[in-house]
Amino acid sequence: MTDLNTPTIRTRESWVEHPQGRIHARSWAPSNMRSGVAPIVLFHDSLGCVELWRDFPADLSAATGRRVVAYDRLGFGKSDPRSARPPLDFIADEAETYFPAVREQLGIGPFIAFGHSVGGAMAIHCAAEFAADCKAPITESAQVFPEELTLRSIAEAREQFRDEAQIARLAKYHGGKAAWVLDAWTENWLDPGFASWSLDTVLPRVTCPVLAIHGDEDEYGSTCHAEIIATLSKGRSQVEILPDTRHVPHRERPAVVLELMSRFAGSLD
Template identity: 55%
Template sequence: MPTPNEAPVTETEWSIRTAKGTLYAKSWVPEADLAAPIILFHDSLGSVDLWRGFPQRLASETNRRVIAYDRLGFGRSDAHPEQLALNFVATEARDSIPPLCEQLGVTEFVACGHSVGGGMAVETAAHFPERCRALITIAAQAFVEERTLAGIRDAKRDFQDPANVARLARYHGEKARWVLDAWTETWLSPGFADWTLDRALAMVRCPVLSLHGDRDEYGSSAHPERIAAGRGIARLLPDTGHVPHREQEALVLDAIRSFLDGL
């Protein structure tokens, strides 16, 4: 429910049919829905539910419809029929966004993603330059950095504790082990070592805001600098780790609102 200072927001759940399975999606629509909606792309262990209250407050703050969805294999979407391919960041834009937009009646949009979801937002902006009005990344990676791999190795060790896998299963059910392996084994694979967003970034034509915590354990400031270079704003958030929209929600909301208001 909105707080007394927030405008009312209507929530709706959706089932999005794709060639490989059905995706769970949810939208938050403010009373004053004034501009292109924001599509949220979750992180490697994320889901619609793990965005928590952020989408509702984002819709209220920006007066824009906000749409979040569980990628195939995650959350309340269908199980993924295969292992995650090494080009999964790019194929997400091609495979999921067209049916999502078609079934929700979206023509133009703002792409906004957290962590690897930020990479998917970049790929979406690159694939649909006429439709993407703005690009926002939050703690996104633009290339494979040793800090990122070190953080993933640490997390992989932590998930040897069954209790941590059980906590992940609260959001992904029986898919939890697939979700975990899709993250750790893909990023740590030698075949993924040369992955970058450089080709997609060269195709981005919309304004860019790249937010990043100065204490992000999964990536240095080189990532937002590369994402925003010549395209927009890179903003380093103080005393912030890898989940800025949870650790510094008010600061992130204010940054996004100001950026979109200035378009």
């Protein structure tokens, strides 16, 4: 039986033109979308892309009654390839160089930024860079500095990806860019020049509300990251530590994450 209360979700594919290449984006909008509410923009993780969000964006759109937008960072998913590895300041660079084009060409005014893993750090940067328009950043499994646990797990993942079958699985989503995507993740994070990176000077520029979600068994970062986000940001903060949860809460605990995000987003209106 069809649930008459379940909204229809309309999807749209878009391309953002940028001097360095075309960026692929997809949006989801519910049939019951409320007028005047800020859309939620998704920032994917280091190996992620639009496709790897799977059903989450549509479910988030239905749960919140908002437009949800996700895009493949340049070099990832269906976006154009990049030749060189991203610079070591790639997290700030995403907010300063690429996201402005995404906002402008997709008609995004005020927004909520949701980022998973390194995407969470990018969401924080976007909240600081566009303080007048960002209603809130929501982070999930974000890192705010290169913790030893993070670096150890990345080094272990790099060894696992020596298996060609692992690269083949990555190529399913990134095509011929798979090796570049892996290199962009592992070699930047493990580069000695990246050791001094942190969000310590960025978080105090975030004056809007913040929601930090983290699993208590996250293999890529301890719960201290969520606590630092809440402590250093200047707006109202909410920390949610999910028990028995690893690095991808929106896949492991989708109902919980959707409820947290829906309630938090509703408090911003």
